[in-house]
Amino acid sequence: MLNTNIPTLHVDHLQKNFGKFQALKNITFDIYPGEVFGFIGPNGAGKSTTIRTILGILRASGGKATIFGKDVFKDAVDIHKRIAYVPGDVYLWPNLTGGEIIDLLLKLGHSHHTRRTSQLIELFQLDPTKKARTYSKGNRQKVALIAAFSTDADFYIFDEPTSGLDPLNEEVFQNEVLKLKEAGKSVLLSSHILSEVEKMCDRIGIIKNGEVVETGSLDEMRHLTRTVIKVKTQLPTPELETLPGVHNAVMGNNQTLTLSVDSEYLENTMSYLSQKQIISIQATPPTLEDLFMRYYGSTNEVDRREK
Amino acid sequence: MKSEKFQKTFFLTKFSFKRDWLKLSIWSVVLIGLFVGVAAKFNGLYGSKAAIDQIIKTLKSPAMVSLFGKMPNGPYTSADVFASEMTVFMAIIAAIMNYYFIIHNTRGEEESGILEMIQAHAVGRLSNLTAALLESFILNFGIGLIYAVGLQFANLTGTNANGNFLLGLGLGAVGFMFASIAAVIAQLTDNSRTATILSYLVFGIMYIGRMITDVSHPKYTWFIPMGWVEKLSTYKNNNWIPVFMMLGLSVILVTLAFYLNSHRDIGSGLIATRPGRAKASAFLRGPISLFWRLNRVSIIVWFLGIMILGATYGSVFNTIGDILKTNPMLKQLLNTKAINAANVLIIKEFIAILMIVFAALALIPGLSLINYLKTGETKGYLEIIHSTRTSRTKLYFSLFGIATITSIAVLFAGIYGLYAGGNAVMNHHIAMSVFMRGFYGYLSPLLVMLGISAFLIGWLPKLTSLNYGYLVLAFFVQYFGKLLKLPDWTEKITPFGFIKHVPVSNFDVATFWWQIAIAVILVIIGYIGYRRRDLIIN
Numbered sequence: 001m002l003n004t005n006i007p008t009l010h011v012d013h014l015q016k017n018f019g020k021f022q023a024l025k026n027i028t029f030d031i032y033p034g035e036v037f038g039f040i041g042p043n044g045a046g047k048s049t050t051i052r053t054i055l056g057i058l059r060a061s062g063g064k065a066t067i068f069g070k071d072v073f074k075d076a077v078d079i080h081k082r083i084a085y086v087p088g089d090v091y092l093w094p095n096l097t098g099g100e101i102i103d104l105l106l107k108l109g110h111s112h113h114t115r116r117t118s119q120l121i122e123l124f125q126l127d128p129t130k131k132a133r134t135y136s137k138g139n140r141q142k143v144a145l146i147a148a149f150s151t152d153a154d155f156y157i158f159d160e161p162t163s164g165l166d167p168l169n170e171e172v173f174q175n176e177v178l179k180l181k182e183a184g185k186s187v188l189l190s191s192h193i194l195s196e197v198e199k200m201c202d203r204i205g206i207i208k209n210g211e212v213v214e215t216g217s218l219d220e221m222r223h224l225t226r227t228v229i230k231v232k233t234q235l236p237t238p239e240l241e242t243l244p245g246v247h248n249a250v251m252g253n254n255q256t257l258t259l260s261v262d263s264e265y266l267e268n269t270m271s272y273l274s275q276k277q278i279i280s281i282q283a284t285p286p287t288l289e290d291l292f293m294r295y296y297g298s299t300n301e302v303d304r305r306e307k
Numbered sequence: 308m309k310s311e312k313f314q315k316t317f318f319l320t321k322f323s324f325k326r327d328w329l330k331l332s333i334w335s336v337v338l339i340g341l342f343v344g345v346a347a348k349f350n351g352l353y354g355s356k357a358a359i360d361q362i363i364k365t366l367k368s369p370a371m372v373s374l375f376g377k378m379p380n381g382p383y384t385s386a387d388v389f390a391s392e393m394t395v396f397m398a399i400i401a402a403i404m405n406y407y408f409i410i411h412n413t414r415g416e417e418e419s420g421i422l423e424m425i426q427a428h429a430v431g432r433l434s435n436l437t438a439a440l441l442e443s444f445i446l447n448f449g450i451g452l453i454y455a456v457g458l459q460f461a462n463l464t465g466t467n468a469n470g471n472f473l474l475g476l477g478l479g480a481v482g483f484m485f486a487s488i489a490a491v492i493a494q495l496t497d498n499s500r501t502a503t504i505l506s507y508l509v510f511g512i513m514y515i516g517r518m519i520t521d522v523s524h525p526k527y528t529w530f531i532p533m534g535w536v537e538k539l540s541t542y543k544n545n546n547w548i549p550v551f552m553m554l555g556l557s558v559i560l561v562t563l564a565f566y567l568n569s570h571r572d573i574g575s576g577l578i579a580t581r582p583g584r585a586k587a588s589a590f591l592r593g594p595i596s597l598f599w600r601l602n603r604v605s606i607i608v609w610f611l612g613i614m615i616l617g618a619t620y621g622s623v624f625n626t627i628g629d630i631l632k633t634n635p636m637l638k639q640l641l642n643t644k645a646i647n648a649a650n651v652l653i654i655k656e657f658i659a660i661l662m663i664v665f666a667a668l669a670l671i672p673g674l675s676l677i678n679y680l681k682t683g684e685t686k687g688y689l690e691i692i693h694s695t696r697t698s699r700t701k702l703y704f705s706l707f708g709i710a711t712i713t714s715i716a717v718l719f720a721g722i723y724g725l726y727a728g729g730n731a732v733m734n735h736h737i738a739m740s741v742f743m744r745g746f747y748g749y750l751s752p753l754l755v756m757l758g759i760s761a762f763l764i765g766w767l768p769k770l771t772s773l774n775y776g777y778l779v780l781a782f783f784v785q786y787f788g789k790l791l792k793l794p795d796w797t798e799k800i801t802p803f804g805f806i807k808h809v810p811v812s813n814f815d816v817a818t819f820w821w822q823i824a825i826a827v828i829l830v831i832i833g834y835i836g837y838r839r840r841d842l843i844i845n
Contacts, residue, residue: 052690052842052844056693057690057693057694057842057844059839059840076698076699077696077697077698080694080695080696080697081696083694085691085694087687087694089687090691091687091688091690091691092688093597093601093688094418094498095498095500095601096583096600096601097582097585099585099586100583100586100587100588100591101587102587103587103591104587104591104592104597105691107587107591107592107593108593108594108695108697109696113586113587128585128586129582129583129584129585130582131580131583133418133497133498133580134580144691
């Protein structure tokens with residue numbers, strides 16, 4: 001069995017400045033073998049900069065990042081022998097065909113076109129005889145994905161890999177990632193398609209303005225936020241609004257009350273409600289979108305108010 | 308313009324000027340500075356009758372005719388000398404400038420997808436092409452007018468207003484003619500690379516055509532559009548007919564470009580991209596083979612093109628190396644052996660001038676290859692390679708190696724062409740070893756130039772194109788230095804000024820080694836920078 005205590009990727013207080021601009025302020029997270037890590041944040045938060053830094057394409061200004069225990073900049077070549085990467089914007093040489101590029105990328109990793117490669121070309125429905133200049137964004141992504149999936153690496157990095165894929169291909173992608181996970185590989189999946197992350201990732205890191213503000217499993221994170229409860233009671237609940245940890249209580253039609261409750265006050269609130277003779281109750285755990293909005297929605301509101 | 312097809316043309320033209328202002332300014336300033344700057348010096352350089360007579364003798368020699376065009380009949384003034392030295396040269400630079408802007412702004416915009424975005428608005432089908440042509444029209448005739456006004460102020464002996472405006476606007480017209488050639492070719496191919504290669508092919512054929520006809524039958528130069536600019540006969544006959552011919556041809560070509568453009572789909576060309584192999588060949592396996600695969604067409608085109616150019620220059624050796632033709636009196640004064648020796652010397656002098664032409668041309672593909680470390684990086688093509696086990700060291704030295712081999716091979720192709728072409732027509736052969744002296748001599752400055760680019764890539768990647776400017780400067784100083792009587796120190800500002808006058812002189816081993824040492828140091832320093840810096844993406 002793989003030793004899951006040693007992280008594949010270890011990022012500790014990573015910083016990156018471009019001149020005076022601080023692109024990464026404090027990035028800290030780990031990825032372990034057999035784990036799919038979702039890296040979420042809006043455009044410009046620093047996702048791609050983080051990835052390029054851990055790939056050794058950019059040189060960190062501060063902090064530390066290691067993959068397989070090796071320094072990401074100094075030992076880049078060594079590390080790259082065991083990783084596969086799909087960039088966010090895939091640029092391919094316009095006068096080569098997709099098939100040629102896939103093979104070239106495999107050979108650059110000292111691997112070669114196998115049955116699995118052909119199988120992946122089939123699965124993703126790519127026409128490998130076309131020149132790259134005629135490919136759409138989705139097709140260019142497929143070229144990089146096929147090369148990555150047919151590489152036998154230990155750590156896979158995908159930077160917004162599905163932004164140009166159709167739903168069918170997206171499913172193929174998700175299945176392939178699942179297989180990697182089962183094989184005990186580590187996967188870093190940067191995305192802003194939250195449903196995809198929610199479905200696939202074991203743990204999530206939320207990045208905001210160059211800082212990882214939260215990491216953990218979706219379940220762990222749910223504790224940080226509020227559960228939405230829709231409840232109908234026999235007796236009126238006048239004190240509800242004054243209870244600690246209760247927010248946005250709104251009376252809807254049918255005497256149905258909607259409220260959000262902080263996780264730590266859930267028990268307290270429930271016992272209050274049960275005294276009021278519950279007729280019906282429905283609790284919705286927070287979705288990743290709610291979590292995400294909790295971090296991002298607030299500043300947007302502040303921004304709007306300031307304007 | 309009211310027609311649907313030209314909606315928003317003027318808006319796009321204005322936008323083009325806003326977008327390109329820096330490039331437009333640099334080109335204009337360099338061209339005008341060169342032209343007017345030289346004009347301003349000319350009264351001092353070739354003011355006296357003796358100086359004029361001497362330079363005319365040089366310019367009338369077949370070697371100079373092959374480079375600068377046929378002189379009209381005398382008597383001559385400073386202004387005549389100026390016109391015959393500058394006309395063809397400025398036309399060549401105008402071609403480079405116009406090819407760049409037209410292909411970049413039409414096919415280039417289409418390729419990058421920008422045109423698609425623009426065309427989705429209330430913009431006519433032909434508006435972008437028209438805007439690019441209008442921009443180039445204004446650029447060429449703007450520069451042409453400033454040339455004319457500059458000549459008025461330079462007030463060369465023998466000048467007149469009619470001639471000044473003829474030369475200025477004639478150069479404007481030849482520039483626009485090249486713009487319309489590029490506009491047609493940009494419709495044929497579906498990518499800007501091929502469009503550029505094809506455009507230069509047309510240019511090369513016209514250049515060789517005008518060279519051969521100039522030396523043998525100047526009448527036939529009328530058949531070659533590029534030769535029309537020589538027929539202006541500025542200050543002598545002030546012939547405006549060629550200007551109208553160039554404008555007429557431009558109108559025909561622009562109409563053709565419009566026709567082709569409205570009969571094709573966006574993103575496609577008349578020459579379609581064919582599907583290719585589904586799998587890579589066994590040969591395509593690493594960075595070196597990738598860069599070869601990406602550039603093999605242009606490398607082969609350069610190699611063969613320069614070899615043909617060399618052979619063409621060589622084919623005029625018998626005319627050049629025949630002093631009896633220009634001076635029959637010598638037959639009584641010298642014996643056959645002495646005459647042969649004198650002939651060979653003239654040819655060697657001619658080769659020495661051609662060496663800088665070949666060296667500059669050989670450096671263009673070399674510099675562009677090594678600069679791919681930067682252009683491929685900013686455009687994102689190399690990101691995926693950087694994520695593989697391919698090290699920066701390997702990429703850097705692979706590209707430097709390919710660039711060096713390409714430049715050296717192209718230089719050799721030119722010299723070999725010269726040798727083969729020359730000996731095919733001459734009775735008294737010149738040994739290959741004489742030609743090789745030129746080749747060996749130019750190796751070290753070639754490497755220094757490549758080293759400078761390697762250094763810039765490592766430390767100042769934003770300034771990599773600066774080295775092209777340095778190359779142009781080096782070419783100008785070496786090519787025109789003697790004719791313009793530039794001060795001696797100007798030679799020493801580029802590596803080409805330090806090598807001996809090969810192949811007239813012997814190859815100087817000492818210079819070779821210290822220049823190679825400088826090149827090696829530049830490459831190593833560049834490497835240190837490249838290994839430790841951030842890669843620039845987007």
